[in-house]
């Protein structure tokens with residue numbers, strides 16, 4: 280049987296090149312076309328020497344493919360996707376251009392009017408743990424943001440069970456690759472090495488996405504404080520989410536903690552890429568693989584739920600989740616090409 284032809288738009292970004300790594304190891308698809316502005320016309324190995332053995336020439340525009348991944352910056356992404364959708368190509372968009380249900384959120388958070396609200400309404404939010412069925416029949420899947428993936432998977436079981444009040448605090452720490460490959464002063468080695476700082480305190484772009492999904496999960500009028508931090512590592516996101524427990528729902532004692540753990544284990548029991556851990560997870564435990572590790576507990580003194588989660592921002596937070604979505608869209612086993620363990624140490 281011939282393999283499904285896949286292509287990557289903007290292979291010179293970090294998520295684009297991570298897609299090359301994952302698709303190269305995928306048995307059922309073939310990577311036939313990759314694009315970039317700066318590298319067009321060059322062999323991929325000339326730009327990324329570690330991929331010298333792949334005989335791909337970078338192009339300016341995508342060849343005919345069955346599935347396209349857009350790893351473009353927001354606003355640019357929707358522009359390249361529209362003609363692909365017209366041509367009936369299945370698309371996984373790694374940018375934010377199809378993630379938000381409310382068109383008014385685009386000018387507010389991303390600074391542009393969405394050019395195709397009708398198509399936006401047809402896109403499926405690509406978090407397989409919540410939307411597996413819809414993803415399978417979608418033509419366009421909006422791959423979730425990296426921070427939202429870690430935050431929503433951390434909170435989903437508690438929200439679904441009605442355990443927490445809407446007053447949610449999400450504290451996330453990201454490695455520097457989350458900011459992308461383009462040069463900017465904030466991500467220079469001398470600025471980030473041995474440094475940790477919070478940013479976007481006035482409202483990060485991932486806030487409306489997290490709020491949207493918590494609401495859809497059943498949290499009434501969520502009041503979310505989301506504070507991201509940049510830390511001196513290459514990959515990884517560690518998220519700690521806090522929320523007061525609804526009184527009378529679950530005990531603050533050891534018994535309550537055991538019940539909470541069981542609730543999380545049950546919720547994720549059939550999920551290949553979400554694992555409930557027995558102790559707080561480390562970002563190193565997901566380095567290079569598609570897992571999200573989740574550790575739920577209760578602060579006995581304050582009655583607050585505390586959930587710690589971690590992912591690799593470039594894998595479950597971007598390229599790995601995109602391949603997981605593609606597998607679902609093609610009717611392949613969801614884990615195909617994604618089963619390698621984390622790199623350790």
Ligand SMILES: NC(=O)c1ccc[n+]([C@@H]2O[C@H](COP(=O)([O-])OP(=O)(O)OC[C@H]3O[C@@H](n4cnc5c(N)ncnc54)[C@H](OP(=O)(O)O)[C@@H]3O)[C@@H](O)[C@H]2O)c1
Pocket residue numbers: 289291292293294295315316317318350351352353355373374375423424425456457458459460461592593596597
């Ligand atoms: N990094 C992450 O952890 C992460 C996670 C989830 C989602 N995302 C999303 O995925 C998309 C790609 O992110 P990334 O981090 O991979 O990007 P990136 O590393 O910042 O990509 C940088 C490359 O994008 C190209 N580019 C920059 N501006 C462009 C423009 N206006 N039009 C066309 N190409 C442009 C440039 O390549 P050329 O000059 O060679 O064309 C540049 O080298 C973004 O929408 C981002 O929000 C990123």
